[in-house]
Amino acid sequence: EPKDCQLPPGSFGWLPLIGKTMSFINPHLSCTMGQFLEENIKRYGKIFRSHLFGHRTVVSCDVDFNHFILQNEDRLFEASYPVNIPKVLGDFTMLVMTGDAHKRIRGVALGLFSSMKTHEAATISDIDNIVVRLMDSWKNKKTLVLCDETRKFTFNVIVKHILSLSPEDPETVLLLDNYKTFMKGFVSAPINLPGTPFVKAQREHETRSWIRCLRSILRRQAKFQITNIVGKIRDRRRRQRIAAGGPEVDGRKDFLDLLESHGGLTEDEIFGLVIDLLIGGYETTAMLIAIIVKFVGNDPEILSELRAEHAAARKKKAGDEPLKWQDYKDMRLTQCLINEALRLGNVVKFVHRKAIKPVRYKEFEIPAGWKVLPILSGVHLDGSLHNDPFRFDPRRWQNEEVESARNFMPFGGGKRLCPGSDLAWLDTCIFLHHLLPKYSWKTQEEDDWPMSFPFLDFKKGLKIAIQPLSDPCPSQEQATS
Numbered sequence: 017e018p019k020d021c022q023l024p025p026g027s028f029g030w031l032p033l034i035g036k037t038m039s040f041i042n043p044h045l046s047c048t049m050g051q052f053l054e055e056n057i058k059r060y061g062k063i064f065r066s067h068l069f070g071h072r073t074v075v076s077c078d079v080d081f082n083h084f085i086l087q088n089e090d091r092l093f094e095a096s097y098p099v100n101i102p103k104v105l106g107d108f109t110m111l112v113m114t115g116d117a118h119k120r121i122r123g124v125a126l127g128l129f130s131s132m133k134t135h136e137a138a139t140i141s142d143i144d145n146i147v148v149r150l151m152d153s154w155k156n157k158k159t160l161v162l163c164d165e166t167r168k169f170t171f172n173v174i175v176k177h178i179l180s181l182s183p184e185d186p187e188t189v190l191l192l193d194n195y196k197t198f199m200k201g202f203v204s205a206p207i208n209l210p211g212t213p214f215v216k217a218q219r220e221h222e223t224r225s226w227i228r229c230l231r232s233i234l235r236r237q238a239k240f241q242i243t244n245i246v247g248k249i250r251d252r253r254r255r256q257r258i259a260a261g262g263p264e265v266d267g268r269k270d271f272l273d274l275l276e277s278h279g280g281l282t283e284d285e286i287f288g289l290v291i292d293l294l295i296g297g298y299e300t301t302a303m304l305i306a307i308i309v310k311f312v313g314n315d316p317e318i319l320s321e322l323r324a325e326h327a328a329a330r331k332k333k334a335g336d337e338p339l340k341w342q343d344y345k346d347m348r349l350t351q352c353l354i355n356e357a358l359r360l361g362n363v364v365k366f367v368h369r370k371a372i373k374p375v376r377y378k379e380f381e382i383p384a385g386w387k388v389l390p391i392l393s394g395v396h397l398d399g400s401l402h403n404d405p406f407r408f409d410p411r412r413w414q415n416e417e418v419e420s421a422r423n424f425m426p427f428g429g430g431k432r433l434c435p436g437s438d439l440a441w442l443d444t445c446i447f448l449h450h451l452l453p454k455y456s457w458k459t460q461e462e463d464d465w466p467m468s469f470p471f472l473d474f475k476k477g478l479k480i481a482i483q484p485l486s487d488p489c490p491s492q493e494q495a496t497s
């Protein structure tokens with residue numbers, strides 16, 4: 017090792033286990049860096065050392081170093097999520113898998129998403145139907161907790177894709193109930209340090225050990241129930257296939273069918289992937305849509321331009337002909353809006369990595385075994401990369417090619433780049449396409465902003481008052497009737 021190499025500047029803090037974790041995860045607006053990052057960057061620069069989640073850690077808000085970390089997965093770094101995550105999710109989740117095992121399962125996941133694109137018309141029609149039914153259920157309501165509604169929407173979309181279940185199927189309801197119990201263990205995972213002020217404040221009623229124990233039993237039970245429901249659906253299909261005299265030859269298959277017909281996957285791997293997709297496909301997209309509703313709700317000018325863009329796309333279609341993937345891609349302002357909400361909203365604030373060997377980057381040395389955290393929001397809110405970075409301005413993306421933009425990494429990068437980004441994008445476009453002509457809305461509480469806990473959530477679930485609009489252009493279901 018050359019002599020001029022040194023550890024990044026910084027401090028580990030005084031508490032051996034907790035280090036600086038509490039300051040790091042202290043809840044803050046997701047469209048800000050948070051006090052911890054702000055102070056450390058000011059003092060030490062964009063790359064600094066600290067002690068987080070029980071490990072010596074290098075934190076990076078530096079765009080080049082973040083790319084370097086993500087592009088060197090398996091060579092210099094690997095995913096390294098807090099120990100509670102494998103405990104909750106099991107060993108067969110993609111977040112926990114590394115190396116060849118991860119590569120193989122990821123290949124299967126990418127295949128699932130590309131089949132969704134191949135059957136574009138059916139995919140879009142499924143999502144259309146779910147959103148129409150959801151918005152019909154708002155007809156007699158004056159107010160909504162929007163995050164509850166966007167969660168219903170994204171959950172229904174993902175269970176439709178994975179298991180062909182409809183919103184009213186009893187299995188969907190059962191899955192959602194169990195999923196919520198299961199997720200309680202997941203979201204609290206990185207902050208589950210007993211006795212800390214944060215835990216006390218957040219979940220006072222759960223600090224007694226027997227309650228924690230009960231929660232853990234319920235969680236395991238919930239995971240068992242989820243795999244049980246999926247297992248039952250699979251067994252039912254196997255029986256039907258045998259009764260019909262063999263596998264169906266063509267027709268659109270849902271993800272479970274595709275996983276079954278893959279042949280090379282164990283039962284654990286199939287259930288692991290189903291859980292991955294449920295987790296990935298639910299909260300993140302639901303929050304992205306809520307962020308957009310919050311931001312554009314305060315911007316009448318953008319709102320009316322967006323309405324015009326969607327109405328124009330609708331007008332080009334005959335009667336109830338649905339929009340296509342490309343029609344949504346061609347909506348320039350909608351694309352800019354989604355990018356801006358991803359940039360400023362920071363649905364995923366950072367990802368977890370560790371150095372698997374000693375790494376030299378510029379003047380810094382990172383010892384093997386250290387945790388490394390590329391902070392995605394650090395890039396998105398960097399004033400040297402984005403003008404006026406704390407301002408919501410979709411038009412900043414008008415002349416940018418997002419695919420090659422180095423200053424934009426909401427879906428991570430490299431070998432772990434989010435495989436669900438297209439689905440997240442499509443869900444969001446279709447939701448907006450139905451919302452914009454049907455309703456106007458007003459946020460009810462000014463301070464109800466997206467917060468980084470560090471998982472993203474709204475303080476109060478985003479309460480909005482809604483009002484039906486007299487539809488200026490025929491929406492799909494009116495055109496059909």
Ligand code: HEM
Pocket residue numbers: 095110111122125174292293294296297298300301304363364367368426427428429431432433434435436437439440
């Ligand atoms: C706004 C929506 C979304 C955002 C911001 C998002 C963000 C991310 C990020 C940053 C990663 C990288 C994690 C890492 O590097 O450790 C990731 C991975 C992943 N995402 Fe998403 N995601 C979104 C939607 C989805 C959807 C809709 C699905 C599936 C239905 C999904 C499934 C996954 C999976 C399975 C992985 C693990 C990939 C791997 O380890 O190779 N995500 N996502």
